[in-house]
Amino acid sequence: MNKYDVKISNRLKRTEGQLKGILKMIADEKECKDVVTQLSAVRSSIDRVMGLIVAENLVDCVKTDMSTGISSEESIQQAIDLLVKSR
Amino acid sequence: MNKYDVKISNRLKRTEGQLKGILKMIADEKECKDVVTQLSAVRSSIDRVMGLIVAENLVDCVKTDMSTGISSEESIQQAIDLLVKSR
Amino acid sequence: MNKYDVKISNRLKRTEGQLKGILKMIADEKECKDVVTQLSAVRSSIDRVMGLIVAENLVDCVKTDMSTGISSEESIQQAIDLLVKSR
Amino acid sequence: MNKYDVKISNRLKRTEGQLKGILKMIADEKECKDVVTQLSAVRSSIDRVMGLIVAENLVDCVKTDMSTGISSEESIQQAIDLLVKSR
Numbered sequence: 001m002n003k004y005d006v007k008i009s010n011r012l013k014r015t016e017g018q019l020k021g022i023l024k025m026i027a028d029e030k031e032c033k034d035v036v037t038q039l040s041a042v043r044s045s046i047d048r049v050m051g052l053i054v055a056e057n058l059v060d061c062v063k064t065d066m067s068t069g070i071s072s073e074e075s076i077q078q079a080i081d082l083l084v085k086s087r
Numbered sequence: 088m089n090k091y092d093v094k095i096s097n098r099l100k101r102t103e104g105q106l107k108g109i110l111k112m113i114a115d116e117k118e119c120k121d122v123v124t125q126l127s128a129v130r131s132s133i134d135r136v137m138g139l140i141v142a143e144n145l146v147d148c149v150k151t152d153m154s155t156g157i158s159s160e161e162s163i164q165q166a167i168d169l170l171v172k173s174r
Numbered sequence: 175m176n177k178y179d180v181k182i183s184n185r186l187k188r189t190e191g192q193l194k195g196i197l198k199m200i201a202d203e204k205e206c207k208d209v210v211t212q213l214s215a216v217r218s219s220i221d222r223v224m225g226l227i228v229a230e231n232l233v234d235c236v237k238t239d240m241s242t243g244i245s246s247e248e249s250i251q252q253a254i255d256l257l258v259k260s261r
Numbered sequence: 262m263n264k265y266d267v268k269i270s271n272r273l274k275r276t277e278g279q280l281k282g283i284l285k286m287i288a289d290e291k292e293c294k295d296v297v298t299q300l301s302a303v304r305s306s307i308d309r310v311m312g313l314i315v316a317e318n319l320v321d322c323v324k325t326d327m328s329t330g331i332s333s334e335e336s337i338q339q340a341i342d343l344l345v346k347s348r
Binding site for chain 4: 047048050051052054055056058059062063066067076079080083084087
Binding site for chain 3: 134135137138139141142143145146149150153154163166167170171174
């Protein structure tokens with residue numbers, strides 16, 4: 001189980017709202033460059049959330065590893081792999 | 088005004104559904120790697136929609152330019168710039 | 175065979191130079207945020223070159239298709255697919 | 262000063278070689294889809310190196326923070342910001 005910071009879900013709820021707005025722009029046949037600008041903003045927001053999740057996950061792994069004394073380079077390596085793969 | 092293929096809005100509606108699913112996974116404190124996998128799928132979907140929009144826009148510019156005979160390298164260049172910037 | 179604008183190879187030669195610079199920074203154990211900033215610039219440059227190539231390719235396909243009168247939606251669709259996949 | 266794993270410079274040297282190969286493909290006017298495929302590989306390699314650097318940097322910050330006892334949430338936050346921004 002993973003605990004997620006409330007910032008993460010708040011940001012995703014805003015992203016959901018942005019997507020609704022984009023669907024309206026498309027229905028209203030708005031200019032393609034304006035639609036693309038909004039989609040870029042949504043993509044960056046998703047990317048940022050991904051970055052925050054994988055970073056917090058890596059910090060947790062290292063802290064757990066050091067505080068419990070059970071050396072688990074493996075869990076740290078898995079967190080690093082997830083981070084790199086998610087880019 | 089730009090006309091958008093119905094495929095584009097259908098795909099964005101599916102993406103909206105995916106986002107709702109991710110918010111539920113976060114509320115349920117699901118594994119971080121599963122949440123990240125879902126977010127990657129959403130990002131790819133957004134990226135694909137952006138690619139389709141800028142590509143169709145470029146094709147329209149070139150076709151309009153050639154069929155109307157009014158040489159407008161400028162509109163084609165703008166469409167190329169939008170495409171490159173949107174990456 | 176594809177003809178490439180000289181801008182493309184000039185830009186890639188500059189990118190090669192940037193990479194050499196980064197390798198030197200790493201050898202000199204420079205600050206990680208400075209190395210990451212340089213790598214970001216290289217990645218953007220590569221992305222831009224890719225965007226220019228797939229855009230020019232799409233324009234050529236549409237122009238060839240319209241000027242030769244041989245309707246080949248297929249070659250245009252292939253160029254669009256390449257563009258979307260390359261993102 | 263930052264120490265970098267030798268894997269990082271080895272990977273960047275290979276990337277440099279790939280770039281040389283792409284420049285040759287362009288001079289030889291090779292098919293655009295083949296050039297784009299190679300550029301995609303270079304971009305992924307750069308992305309991966311960036312991911313490894315920011316991840317190792319974050320791990321070092323957390324380990325230093327915990328072993329020295331000097332709580333420095335700030336350095337960890339800076340490493341997280343670098344990671345998110347570099348995406």
